[in-house]
Amino acid sequence: xxxxxxxxxxxxxxxxxxxxxxxxxxxxxxxxxxxxxxxxxxxxxxxxxxxxxxxxxxxxxxxxxxxxxxxxxxxxxxxxxxxxxxxxxxxxxxxxxxxxxxxxxxxxxxxxxxxxxxxxxxxxxxxxxxxxxxxxxxxxxxxxxxxxxxxxxxxxxxxxxxxxxxxxxxxxxxxxxxxxxxxxxxxxxxxxxxxxxxxxxxxxxxxxxxxxxxx
Numbered sequence: 001x002x003x004x005x006x007x008x009x010x011x012x013x014x015x016x017x018x019x020x021x022x023x024x025x026x027x028x029x030x031x032x033x034x035x036x037x038x039x040x041x042x043x044x045x046x047x048x049x050x051x052x053x054x055x056x057x058x059x060x061x062x063x064x065x066x067x068x069x070x071x072x073x074x075x076x077x078x079x080x081x082x083x084x085x086x087x088x089x090x091x092x093x094x095x096x097x098x099x100x101x102x103x104x105x106x107x108x109x110x111x112x113x114x115x116x117x118x119x120x121x122x123x124x125x126x127x128x129x130x131x132x133x134x135x136x137x138x139x140x141x142x143x144x145x146x147x148x149x150x151x152x153x154x155x156x157x158x159x160x161x162x163x164x165x166x167x168x169x170x171x172x173x174x175x176x177x178x179x180x181x182x183x184x185x186x187x188x189x190x191x192x193x194x195x196x197x198x199x200x201x202x203x204x205x206x207x208x209x210x211x212x213x214x215x
Contacts, residue, residue: 012114013057016121020110023125024049024103031136032099041096049103056111102132142176143198152190155180167194 028045092100106128113121147167149155154163164175173196181191 009114015118016110016113017053019118019121019125020053020107021050023129024106026129027099027103027106027132031132035136035141036095038096041099045099045103048100049107052104052107053111056108060112060114099132102128142195144193144195145171146181147171147192147194149190149192150188152183152185152188155183155190155192163192167192171196173197 024046028042033042106125109124110121151166154166164178167178168175176195176197179193181193183190
């Protein structure tokens with residue numbers, strides 16, 4: 001027969017899980033997504049934070065039941081958890097990588113904090129939330145694009161104003177500054193990073209693509 005009783009440890013875990021989900025949701029939805037509007041990372045952040053919480057929690061109980069060396073096991077497990085930050089198909093921007101690190105850390109803290117009172121746990125989560133909020137509030141984004149440019153005669157310093165005017169006419173945006181990158185003399189092409197004013201404080205997921213894929 002299956003045991004359908006719920007232990008006090010599991011009930012306490014559900015409370016910590018609720019706290020973890022609420023604070024993770026606030027960070028993802030109210031701080032990250034409101035500015036970025038990138039749904040693919042919303043999905044990734046939320047599910048990873050939930051999965052990491054249960055993974056760490058049950059890993060601890062299995063190790064304790066097996067009477068193994070819990071400290072070593074947890075250390076190896078946490079190393080594996082943080083190594084999944086390499087889990088991606090495309091290169092993840094630094095801001096998104098930072099959010100992923102924060103959310104994984106938050107889930108691990110909530111899963112491990114079995115000896116902390118609920119007040120101490122909420123206080124810890126609040127401190128992390130406030131730190132993210134302060135940094136996000138003071139972070140001003142400058143919209144930018146990588147452009148493959150064909151008029152390399154305009155990349156000379158003395159032609160900088162002509163370069164900006166030509167890019168503004170082609171792109172239809174008010175350019176703040178440009179940075180010239182790699183130059184291909186054989187094909188008369190160069191890569192330019194264009195910083196421009198935008199009414200919308202949003203990230204475009206394709207802005208940082210350096211070149212068109214070969215069909």
